Amino acid sequence: xxxxxxxxxxxxxxxxxxxxxxxxxxxxxxxxxxxxxxxxxxxxxxxxxxxxxxxxxxxxxxxxxxxxxxxxxxxxxxxxxxxxxxxxxxxxxxxxxxxxxxxxxxxxxxxxxxxxxxxxxxxxxxxxxxxxxxxxxxxxxxxxxxxxxxxxxxxxxxxxxxxxxxxxxxxxxxxxxxxxxxxxxxxxxxxxxxxxxxxxxxxxxxxxxxxxxxxxxxxxxxxxxxxxxxxxxxxxxxxxxxxxxxxxxxxxxxxxxxxxxxxxxxxxxxxxxxxxxxxxxxxxxxxxxxxxxxxxxxxxxxxxxxxxxxxxxxxxxxxxxxxxxxxxxxxxxxxxxx
Ligand code: PHE
Numbered sequence: 001x002x003x004x005x006x007x008x009x010x011x012x013x014x015x016x017x018x019x020x021x022x023x024x025x026x027x028x029x030x031x032x033x034x035x036x037x038x039x040x041x042x043x044x045x046x047x048x049x050x051x052x053x054x055x056x057x058x059x060x061x062x063x064x065x066x067x068x069x070x071x072x073x074x075x076x077x078x079x080x081x082x083x084x085x086x087x088x089x090x091x092x093x094x095x096x097x098x099x100x101x102x103x104x105x106x107x108x109x110x111x112x113x114x115x116x117x118x119x120x121x122x123x124x125x126x127x128x129x130x131x132x133x134x135x136x137x138x139x140x141x142x143x144x145x146x147x148x149x150x151x152x153x154x155x156x157x158x159x160x161x162x163x164x165x166x167x168x169x170x171x172x173x174x175x176x177x178x179x180x181x182x183x184x185x186x187x188x189x190x191x192x193x194x195x196x197x198x199x200x201x202x203x204x205x206x207x208x209x210x211x212x213x214x215x216x217x218x219x220x221x222x223x224x225x226x227x228x229x230x231x232x233x234x235x236x237x238x239x240x241x242x243x244x245x246x247x248x249x250x251x252x253x254x255x256x257x258x259x260x261x262x263x264x265x266x267x268x269x270x271x272x273x274x275x276x277x278x279x280x281x282x283x284x285x286x287x288x289x290x291x292x293x294x295x296x297x298x299x300x301x302x303x304x305x306x307x308x309x310x311x312x313x314x315x316x317x318x319x320x321x322x323x324x325x326x327x328x329x330x331x332x333x334x335x336x337x338x
Contacts, residue, residue, distance in 0.1 A: 005057070008032065008039050009064040016071045022079055025072060033068055104338035108207055108326055111314035112189050115209050118233045119187045122226060124211065127186040129172035131193070132163055137171040141290070142250040143282040157193050157204075165193035169210035170250060173279075173305055176212060177287040181295045183215040184303075189310060200322040207310035212279070214296070214303030220253070220278060223304035227257060227276065234313065236263050242270060251277025251305060264316055273313060276306035 002010075012032040019025045032039045042061050049057060105113070116126060129137070138144075139151055149155060150167055157165040172188035189209045196202040213222065228241045239261040246256040254277035258270040281298035288294050311323050318337065320326075325333050 003057075003060060005039070005042060005060050005064050009067055012039070012068045013071050016068070016075050019075060022076065025075055025079070029072055033065060033072075039064055039068065102338075104334070106326075106334065107314050107318050107320070107337045108310065110337060111310055111317065112207075112209070114234065114317075115189065115230075115308070115310070115313070116187070118230055119209075119211070122229070124185050124187045124213075127172050127176045127188040129166075129169070129175045129188060129190070131166055131191055132159065133166040133171050134163055136290075137174050138164060138166050138168070141174040141283065141286040142170055143280050143286070144249045148249065155195050157195060167194050168192050168307055169208040170305065170307060172210050173212045173250075173283070174287060177214070177284075177296060178290055182301050182303075185213045185215075187211045198324065200324070201312075203311070203323045203327065205327070206323070209308040209310050209313075211276075211306045211308070212303060213305075214279065214301050216301060218278075218302045218304055220304070223255075223276060223278070223306070227274065227306060231257075231259055231273070234317065235259060235261055238263060243276075246275060246277075248275055248277055250280050250283050251275075252280045253277055257306070257308075259316070271312070271316060272309075273316075274306050274308040276304065279303040279305050 012028060015028045015031075016025065019028055029037075031037055034040065039061070042057070046054060046058060046061070120126075135151070139148065144150065156167050159165075169188055169190055169192055172186075172190075176184060176186050176188075187209060190207065191205050192208050193205050196204055198204060213226075224241075224243060231241050232239050239259055242258040242260070243255045244258065246254045248254040254275065256272055257274035257276060258272050260268070260270045264271070279302070284296040284298045284301065287296050311326060314320065314326075315323065
């Protein structure tokens with residue numbers, strides 16, 4: 001004779017087998033093994049059973065419950081598979097895919113990376129400073145007098161609170177010396193801002209690579225030799241480099257750097273690429289003042305500094321005719337450097 005529990009199991013399995021969707025399956029689950037399902041009800045009924053009967057029926061109840069649970073899971077998995085293969089059937093796997101767009105580095109950033117790589121090999125560490133600066137870092141500490149034209153509102157972008165957009169990356173020289181004692185050998189690359197008339201070679205935002213080397217007995221021969229080495233690494237060994245006297249308030253003597261190479265655009269033409277010079281003692285004194293010590297004693301230490309025009313270098317290297325192209329975000333231009 002079949003036990004009523006076995007009867008319930010057979011009913012449940014039949015219903016599960018003939019369920020046509022998840023909905024019907026869930027209804028069957030509730031009906032039989034849900035909280036007040038007919039199989040679950042046997043759990044309560046156990047208490048009223050005879051002691052000798054209890055283990056036998058308990059075992060049967062477990063078997064029945066397990067069988068029903070397993071059947072529910074199997075049927076549910078079948079539904080899932082049917083659903084997925086139905087969805088797949090609607091996909092034409094022979095259709096070509098949609099390729100993702102792969103970006104590339106901006107030519108200015110590529111220029112930055114090349115320069116950093118060369119200077120790293122020469123022992124320079126990378127430093128940083130903010131674009132929004134105070135007059136101290138941009139002018140005062142760099143021995144630039146209050147009546148200097150660069151401090152004019154016609155030339156420099158001032159914020160209402162008196163801060164400004166740095167007009168050169170020489171600000172990072174001061175920041176580096178304030179936070180580290182000599183010897184120091186650093187480069188910094190980033191944006192600088194001037195109220196220039198915008199044309200093919202001038203932009204209100206441009207980029208520089210600043211360099212600073214302070215040690216005992218640093219001389220102008222170190223400056224010339226190292227800049228020459230850098231420019232030949234960048235543009236090729238046949239590159240000619242020329243230094244012409246110039247004036248900057250924060251270096252003495254000061255020089256401008258020109259390059260010329262048959263391999264470069266223009267060929268016969270000298271192109272200005274940097275300003276440089278020996279760090280002015282007044283700059284060391286200003287740094288000492290803000291540090292509150294005499295770490296940069298001009299009697300003991302000397303140094304050179306340079307500021308390379310990064311846009312200019314990139315324009316020569318990649319043969320780019322107009323500085324404005326760097327900021328226009330025209331993909332037809334940018335893709336050429338991918
Ligand atoms: N800061 C100068 C400029 O922007 C370049 C420079 C840097 C000159 C360091 C001398 C030393 O023109």
